[in-house]
Amino acid sequence: MAGREPTYSIGELAEDFAVTPRSLRFYEDQGLLSPARCGSSRIYSHRDRGRLALICRGKRLGFSIAEIKEFLELYEADDxxxxxxxxxxxxxxxxxxxxxxxxxxxxxxxxxxxxxxxxxxxxxxxxxxxxxxxxxxx
Amino acid sequence: MAGREPTYSIGELAEDFAVTPRSLRFYEDQGLLSPARCGSSRIYSHRDRGRLALICRGKRLGFSIAEIKEFLELYEADDxxxxxxxxxxxxxxxxxxxxxxxxxxxxxxxxxxxxxxxxxxxxxxxxxxxxxxxxxxx
DNA sequence: CCTTACCTTTACGTAAACGTCAACTTCGAG
DNA sequence: CTCGAAGTTGACGTTTACGTAAAGGTAAGG
Missing domain, CATH: 1.20.5 (Single alpha-helices involved in coiled-coils or other helix-helix interfaces)
Structure with missing residues (x-):
């Protein structure tokens, strides 16, 4: 019963959310995302996808990257x-x-x-x- | 019966609208204001004051300087x-x-x-x- | 005369959020 | 093997709306 979690490349995820790969790397620089690595390539998990969804929403709401980061930490702190x-x-x-x-x-x-x-x-x-x-x- | 129109120095007008003199000069650079000069000093008329009011309002409404400029030109052009x-x-x-x-x-x-x-x-x-x-x- | 306050112009600095370019590496297809 | 597509890390460019000196002019007050 082991359905493996889906993963995404930077390009896939970027297209899914209509952002550029550059943005994803930028978000990572800013500490909003930290995808796994396979060698030097980024591998985004289902959770990363969720975080990106929150990031995009925050952006729609006009929040700054720094604020969105706080948001994410807030949601993280859940448990x-x-x-x-x-x-x-x-x-x-x-x-x-x-x-x-x-x-x-x-x-x-x-x-x-x-x-x-x-x-x-x-x-x-x-x-x-x-x-x-x-x-x-x- | 000739009450002379009131005029304002850059500092006065700035304080009245809670902006900095720097902003007023900037708006002038951008073509949103063009106060009279006395020598090199700026002299703001009643009309200039009105324009500044519109500028501030535009800013409150979230319009960019460029957009506000368009509006001002429209108001100016023909009533x-x-x-x-x-x-x-x-x-x-x-x-x-x-x-x-x-x-x-x-x-x-x-x-x-x-x-x-x-x-x-x-x-x-x-x-x-x-x-x-x-x-x-x- | 000297200081103080307010004004001037010119010009570089700042912050946000990426865009863009350079200069590789890596991988599957042909 | 070679090509092209997609990935990588810097690092510099862009835009907006001013901030912030720098360097100096001018008029009033003591």
Missing amino acids: HQVEQMRYVATRARSRIDSLERQLADVQQTLAELRALAATVETHLQSHGVTETPDRRSP | HQVEQMRYVATRARSRIDSLERQLADVQQTLAELRALAATVETHLQSHGVTETPDRRSP
Whole structure:
């Protein structure tokens, strides 16, 4: 019953996540990944794949590499000593606080932008333009 | 009845908007501002002040200097050229879309983090620790 | 006259997150 | 054997939005 864990080359994993091999090496330099080696070639495990998924998500969220690294360590610490759990709890809470602030920021920005869009569209309407802008031949 | 328009030195304006003089010079280099000169000193008019307000707002909204420059040129060009307003509206909408995606992502992350925090705290409780962790002297 | 505060220009420095190039090595296919 | 594709490690280039001296001008106040 031994299904061997799948492994990936740098190119495969890069393509799967639509990043470049260069990025994967960079993440490794920064300590976010540490794939096994076969000779000098990198061999990525299923866990590495999971970590990369988290990295990509973090990037989508606009976090820096350093922040993402903290995240990863946070998830890693999952099955560590009880003593360290306090630290994890503290980090998680502080992370949540920061995210809540970011959430508020984004919502504020959205509000401003929607107001701007509304203003502009009102102006457009007052010029007799009500439809979604078609492109006219110039 | 001729109240002269107020003018500002670089330092005044910078302080008013909580930016550095360096930033104002930079914005000028980038063509976002072009204050009058008295000798070599910059003299900012009321209009310049208005432009700076737009610049700061653009920054808050997450636009790049280059994008803000485009907007300023649009506002400048004609107060209401329909074609140009469409462009602004399009940009705003696209930014809104992107922010809405980001919002969803952040909310998702928050949910996960809260779950993690809850898990960790449950673990801590099961070890007889119920209070918020105080910082002990090391 | 001298200091102080504020202004000027020029120009190099910084941080993030890779891109890009060079200069190999390695491996399976033909 | 040879080729090309894909891998490796440096190391320097790029972009954005300024920071940070360096070196000096100018006007007010003591």
